[in-house]
Amino acid sequence: MNKSKFLLIAIAIFALTTSAMAQKKNDPTLSVHTGKHRQEIIIPQIKGYNVYKADFHTHTIYSDGNITPSLRVREAWSDGLDILAITDHIEYRRIERDLIKYMGEYIKEEYRNLPKGVNTNLQDVAADERGILANLNTNYDEAIESNQQYGMLIVRGVEITRNEGHYNAIFTTDNNKIYHPNIKQSIQNAVDQGAYVFQNHPKHNKTTKTSMSPLAEELHNSGLVKGMEIGNGWAFWGRLVPYCIKNNVPMFSNSDGHSTIAERFQPYYNDGVYRNMTFILAKKCDEKSIKEAIEKGRTIAYHNNRLIGKEEYLAELFKASVSIEHLCDNKKETVVMLTNKSSLPYSVKVGKGEMIVHAMSAVQLALPKGSASAEFTVTNLICGGNKRVKVTMDFKRKPTNPYLAANETWYPR
Ligand SMILES: [Zn+2]
Ligand SMILES: [Zn+2]
Structure with a gap:
């Protein structure tokens, strides 16, 4: 083989290897698709505010839900939400009995023979002197960790759940310091943390002026409870809309998802209906801006393709769309x-x-x-x-x- 022939072969081998390397780099099977998809819900700006889509009422296995906080986060992102609060009942936590069995030898001696956990159903009885032993911030911590893959705003919250009524506290700072046998004190404990409290799935009461229960009226009048969930799953409390408008009470619509959201809302997806959402009109999607927007009443409740809110925002929404x-x-x-x-x-x-x-x-x-x-x-x-x-x-x-x-x-x- 002469020198020039050798050089040609060497160049050919070099070219083939580098092109093979380049091919490997651009190999479509190496693409970065993670297999996760999100539905985008496009809503134009209203009066210079962005419209963020939130669900402030969901449950996980840490109360009476069927899915993990991590799946709740992934599902919310996939459904097109920007903000999610996991608001497990502090009083009702059926997982503890299973976790205690599961944790077996990890559990302290004195708690081993507690097949039902400690104080796991406090809806109509007060906790005994042991109080709640579970760490009620676990759901939030898990959601925050999981959310690193999704980038939504996760809001810490709880559902305060008694026979007298259910109330969601969002923007709490420590869910372990909210429980008190007295419901008013529980709500006060949340408010003392800087939380915002709204009334969940209000029931009509014909004996009061507003058709709310006497306790709900008292809580609203005292300013402890500030918002109203007029849409919850498929239930809609249209009769309370005039009260909310008249008294400048921000209205919410949430899924109250216990199982998967699809199971609850899918029958209506074909009609172009999304899961319940609360739209928040804010400049930025951070805790401070979202909380301020709610406090100033910049919410629109989305429920079964109906939008409920202040006339000025709804009219602007239509004109912008x-x-x-x-x-x-x-x-x-x-x-x-x-x-x-x-x-x-x-x-x-x-x-x-x-x-x-x-x-x-x-x-x-x-x-x-x-x-x-x-x-x-x-x-x-x-x-x-x-x-x-x-x-x-x-x-x-x-x-x-x-x-x-x-x-x-x-x-x-
Ligand atoms: Zn409830
Ligand atoms: Zn609930």
Whole structure:
């Protein structure tokens, strides 16, 4: 072999090895896909605020739920949420009996023969002198660790659960220091930590003015409880909306998920319905900004494709989501197009007619001939008992093709 032939072979071998190396680097099987997917729910800014999607009421195996905090976090991220609170019951914790058995030799001698744990059901009896021995921050710690893969905002919280009523405390700092046999003192303990407390799944009570229980009225009036969960799973307490609007009580809608969210909400997914969410209008998605937004009443409750909140925010939400454009005039009508660039559907009533402007869709609408504005009632935007949001949208008229204007039917042929 002469020198030049050897050189050629050497170059060829070098080229082949480097191209093989390069191929390995770009090998699609080495791509960084982790197998996790998220549904994005697109909602435009309202009055300069971002709209963050939250669920402030969920359970895990650490109370009476069926899934771990880690799966709760993954599920929330996958469902498109930005904020999650795991709010296990402090009084009801069925896992302890299993954990004690599971931990076996790890458990201190005096606790070994406690097949049911200690004080694990305190909904209608007070804890004995041993109090609650479990570490009620475990769910939060697990969620925080798991959330490193998802980057949501995880809010620490608990559900205070008595026969007199259920109350969620969010933004707590130590869940082990909340329990007290007296429900009011328990709520006070949470408030002393800087927590925000709202009333869960309120029941109607015909004997009081607000239709809340006397205790709930007292807690709201004293300022210990500030918010109201008007949507919980499939239950909706529309009768309390006027009370919330009148008294500036922020409204929440949460899943109260015990098992998987899919199990609870999937039958409705095909109709474009998401899990319950509370929308928070805030500049940033950090604890301080979100808490401030709630305290200032910047919440919208999303429940079964209905949005419940203050009229000013709902009207802005509609206007930010849906645009109007004049297409043409025919002999009888002015035809406009409504384009919805959000993930939420809107049910629009004009005169006696009603139609849905579906998420990420456009529809055409006939108005009285010569119209330069449209007045809608958006029937799924609820800002009172029977009150729905009314919106007026002006549009710029375009010159119409005289052929269309002269003909009865303008539809494409
Ligand atoms: Zn409850
Ligand atoms: Zn609950």
